[in-house]
Amino acid sequence: MGEFELIRHFFAAAPCAQGGDGVALGIGDDCALLALPAGQQLAVSTDTLVAGVHFPDPADPLLLGQRALAVAASDLAAMGASPLGFTLALTLPSVAEGWLQPFAEGLNRMARQCGLSLIGGDTTRGPLSLTVTVFGAVPAGQALLRSGAQPGDLLCVGGVLGDAAGALPLVLGQAQAPAAVAGPLLAHYWSPPPQFGLGQALRGRATAAMDISDGLLADCGHIASASRVALALQLEALPLSPALLAFCGHHGAQNAALTGGDDYVLVFSLPRQHLASLQADGWPVHVVGQVAVGQGVSLLDGAGRDITPAVRGYQHFRETP
Ligand code: ADP
Ligand code: MG
DSSP states (O other): OOOHHHIIIIISSGGGGSSOEEEOOOTTTTOOOOOOOOEEEEEEEEEEEEEEEOOSSOOOHHHHHHHHHHHHHHHHHTTTTTEEEEEEEESSSOOOHHHHHHHHHHHHHHHHTOEEEEEEEEEEESOOEEEEEEEEEEEOOOOOSSOOOOOOEEEEEESSHHHHHHHHHHHSSSSSOOOHHHHHHHHHHOOOOOOOOHHHTTTOSSSEEEEEESSSHHHHHHHHHHHEEEEEEEEGGGOOOOHOOOOOOOOHHIIIIIIIIOOOOEEEEGGGGGGHHHHTTTTOOOEEEEEESSSSEEEEEEEEBOOOOOOOOOOOOOOOO
């Protein structure tokens, strides 16, 4: 099977590539065309997943297809954008149909879950790597930026933290756990649901937002510096799942939530008056801290003592001391 046959069979003919709202032209020409409703801005984000760096190699191709799109789509959700489409740049060591079929199936499932259409891509030969670029629409001026947090705001997250980081030993085959524990943790690692609904509900309410990919402490650092404020996190307020607590214990679970990463849960600053209405509408909003005058991120224990750790999260290219 050659390049063009591969593209046609696995991607152009896929259910998620048959167009949708906002897609004026999909796969097949030199560019796709997106039609943006009047008064909307285009939100764009790219994520690359490299075999052996961002996922174990070999990995289940269906799960990989789901995860590649989910982690990219999470950035759209974090801006408060509505989903439009995505492109897929695929580098493959060989054309293995037994790999491509389930990979495309995983991509389709997540595309359907998110309401995203596959609108183009690129296919090359080389070590396995996936680059997904996502496109969304957001009313002009209403995107959720990292830069608007105000002293006095609450600091909130959109769900339990640490499940994906906790799952890592299971993903890598270094540990085992009963299905009731492993199931939810692995599901969060392989298929983190992008929080589109919450992101859109936060428009006009949250003053700053982002999705947690590198760990709560590290990502809060981005909001603190972009907004020029101090963020104080309460250790005892971190929402932790029963599965994570069972697998890692209390201390391990807190550690996974603070520094683990791969959550793809939204973290946002919220003026106090909006908390009750968001929770009444059923959005999973957990208060984990406060915004204050100052700079940086601190972690406080139940007694209000500063217990901020030195290592905050994962960074590529960081030099080890
Ligand atoms: P060009 O040479 O003009 O960049 P290509 O031959 O690379 O075009 O691709 C042909 C068409 O197939 C384009 O519309 C491109 O977006 C699409 N395409 C290529 N690879 C993929 C892929 N992996 N998934 C989805 N669409 C793809
Ligand atoms: Mg090309």
